[in-house]
Amino acid sequence: MSGLSAEVPDLVCARCDKPLEMRKVEASYLGQTFPVELPCCPSCGFVYVSEELASGRMLKVEQALEDK
Numbered sequence: 887m888s889g890l891s892a893e894v895p896d897l898v899c900a901r902c903d904k905p906l907e908m909r910k911v912e913a914s915y916l917g918q919t920f921p922v923e924l925p926c927c928p929s930c931g932f933v934y935v936s937e938e939l940a941s942g943r944m945l946k947v948e949q950a951l952e953d954k
């Protein structure tokens with residue numbers, strides 16, 4: 887095997903069958919935009935959002951904002 891450049895070897899794009907790479911993307915939630923590092927497909931631009939991020943971390947962001 888050559889060309890091992892993937893930083894996220896466990897994750898593969900279902901569409902392209904290519905390994906996802908960690909990239910900084912902008913996530914938006916409730917009108918707020920913030921940079922996050924997520925595994926992205928270098929071919930089609932698919933961004934993998936884990937359930938942990940989608941349901942856990944995002945929810946904390948929402949709660950933190952509402953507490954103020």
Ligand SMILES: [Zn+2]
Pocket residue numbers: 899900901902903904927928929930931932
């Ligand atoms: Zn892809």
